[in-house]
Amino acid sequence: MFDLDTVIQTAFRECSDLPSGLTDLDTYRRHVLAQLQQPDLIPPLSPRATPLSVVSFNCLLQDTGYPLEVFLPGGVTQSTEVDLDPTLLKERWIGWGVQIPGQQPWSSAKSALEHLSGPEVTEAHLMPKTARSKFPLPTSRDSYVGALLKIYDGLPSHKPGSVEEYVGIVCQSPLPTAMSSDGDEDIDMVPCLHVLSTRSPNVSAPPSPSDDTTRTELIRSLGDCFQPRDGVAGELLLLFFLSYPVSRPSTASPIGTLALNLLRSKSSSGIEMVTRLLMPIVVELPLTLPLLHSETLYPRCLDSANLEAGLLQLAPGTVLVLDEDGMGEGGQLGDKAVKNLQALAQCISEQTLRYEYPYMDNLKMECAIRPLILSQGRSLLPVDICLPVTPSDAVPDIDEPTLQRYRSFLAGHATPSRAAQVEIPDAISAYIQEGYVADRRTNAERGEASADESLKRRMRLARLLALSHEPPILSRDVWERAIALDTQVLARLRQRNEARGSVKPGALSTVAT
Numbered sequence: 487m488f489d490l491d492t493v494i495q496t497a498f499r500e501c502s503d504l505p506s507g508l509t510d511l512d513t514y515r516r517h518v519l520a521q522l523q524q525p526d527l528i529p530p531l532s533p534r535a536t537p538l539s540v541v542s543f544n545c546l547l548q549d550t551g552y553p554l555e556v557f558l559p560g561g562v563t564q565s566t567e568v569d570l571d572p573t574l575l576k577e578r579w580i581g582w583g584v585q586i587p588g589q590q591p592w593s594s595a596k597s598a599l600e601h602l603s604g605p606e607v608t609e610a611h612l613m614p615k616t617a618r619s620k621f622p623l624p625t626s627r628d629s630y631v632g633a634l635l636k637i638y639d640g641l642p643s644h645k646p647g648s649v650e651e652y653v654g655i656v657c658q659s660p661l662p663t664a665m666s667s668d669g670d671e672d673i674d675m676v677p678c679l680h681v682l683s684t685r686s687p688n689v690s691a692p693p694s695p696s697d698d699t700t701r702t703e704l705i706r707s708l709g710d711c712f713q714p715r716d717g718v719a720g721e722l723l724l725l726f727f728l729s730y731p732v733s734r735p736s737t738a739s740p741i742g743t744l745a746l747n748l749l750r751s752k753s754s755s756g757i758e759m760v761t762r763l764l765m766p767i768v769v770e771l772p773l774t775l776p777l778l779h780s781e782t783l784y785p786r787c788l789d790s791a792n793l794e795a796g797l798l799q800l801a802p803g804t805v806l807v808l809d810e811d812g813m814g815e816g817g818q819l820g821d822k823a824v825k826n827l828q829a830l831a832q833c834i835s836e837q838t839l840r841y842e843y844p845y846m847d848n849l850k851m852e853c854a855i856r857p858l859i860l861s862q863g864r865s866l867l868p869v870d871i872c873l874p875v876t877p878s879d880a881v882p883d884i885d886e887p888t889l890q891r892y893r894s895f896l897a898g899h900a901t902p903s904r905a906a907q908v909e910i911p912d913a914i915s916a917y918i919q920e921g922y923v924a925d926r927r928t929n930a931e932r933g934e935a936s937a938d939e940s941l942k943r944r945m946r947l948a949r950l951l952a953l954s955h956e957p958p959i960l961s962r963d964v965w966e967r968a969i970a971l972d973t974q975v976l977a978r979l980r981q982r983n984e985a986r987g988s989v990k991p992g993a994l995s996t997v998a999t
Contacts, residue, residue: 495560545583593766614674654679754877778823786842802854
């Protein structure tokens with residue numbers, strides 16, 4: 487543990503490009519301490535941040551596997567480097583953080599790149615080549631906001647893929663690589679942050695409208711993404727937005743998730759646009775054969791010192807919109823494409839992401855992704871609900887006050903802490919069990935499929951339906967609504983499949999073709 491004075495002095499000493507006129511350490515220390523007293527006025531890290539400025543950085547931890555870094559604490563003086571006493575050296579933790587991939591501009595009051603786009607992005611703002619592979623999204627790898635984090639208060643337990651907010655002092659530092667050395671003149675310099683404090687993001691539910699009126703209006707607006715207005719699709723989209731893995735049984739799929747597949751009759755961007763308006767973190771991934779063969783969806787470390795980001799290394803709660811239309815009629819899949827699809831399927835069904843290290847096999851880390859699959863035919867991926875829809879070419883017209891109310895409702899109902907509050911009374915558990923036994927008997931008499939899958943699917947819907955109400959209790963009414971919703975989905979799937987001649991009339995199918 488080091489006090490603030492030591493961190494400030496260390497940053498001041500290690501900064502090789504002091505701003506003009508800044509030479510007095512005491513004056514600078516008082517300036518930093520004064521800034522820390524007004525945290526709301528601390529600006530976000532941006533490519534224009536000047537050396538020794540104090541900034542905040544709400545980031546995704548991309549790489550936490552660097553070795554500890556040895557340094558000489560500030561305030562310690564030594565006459566010459568030759569006479570340096572090794573007992574004075576200390577260690578600090580370092581990691582690489584990046585701006586949150588897919589974070590929508592409206593969701594952050596402090597946007598580091600909101601005034602840095604188009605022609606204003608100059609070569610000075612570009613990331614060096616060695617750092618470009620450390621951002622998940624290919625379209626932003628040249629100019630994203632990232633920094634080497636230097637943390638002095640012990641060994642943090644952060645894992646790659648977690649989100650943290652840091653306040654620290656900006657400097658420049660070499661990016662650690664397997665081939666880097668002190669005498670390498672061509673080593674890439676990257677922004678670094680000498681961390682003064684850590685603030686975990688607020689995961690508790692903020693104040694939000696909890697009345698059923700807001701819920702009903704939101705479902706109606708979501709239903710307007712389709713033609714004609716589709717109440718079933720609107721309600722399923724709402725439940726999808728609220729989904730989050732709340733527990734992870736060792737022998738079953740995570741509880742609280744919902745992988746939703748909208749079977750579109752045509753391509754349309756309306757669903758994606760409304761999702762970006764309502765959800766704070768949205769990443770769109772058009773699946774194509776070239777992408778599956780050229781990109782890597784999972785993080786991998788090739789040289790034991792540098793973890794390259796994968797497209798699926800995303801912040802918890804990210805809505806991942808997967809558009810399968812670009813897959814066309816399919817084609818030959820090489821080994822890389824197969825591994826990518828396996829990683830994607832694992833991310834959806836298990837909520838885990840594969841990390842590839844040269845010294846470790848089958849390493850998986852937990853993730854929390856909301857997968858929305860858009861397709862015009864049978865999905866390649868494991869899904870919980872398939873719903874045929876007809877998207878509208880128009881985007882619902884939502885005024886700003888209503889939009890803010892919708893966002894507040896979703897923000898308050900879609901948190902992990904609230905998801906854990908869903909209550910299932912013993913009487914309702916017994917009621918559901920009785921219905922399940924009756925369904926098994928009926929299905930056996932009719933020669934139909936087992937009721938097990940129906941029960942699992944309906945339980946997913948029921949938990950999320952309960953979550954959308956106040957208080958979040960799975961009542962008999964909620965359970966009956968889950969059954970009705972599931973029945974409507976199956977009826978639409980049956981109608982679609984019968985129209986295509988893929989099943990016999992009257993047979994139920996949960997798989998679209």
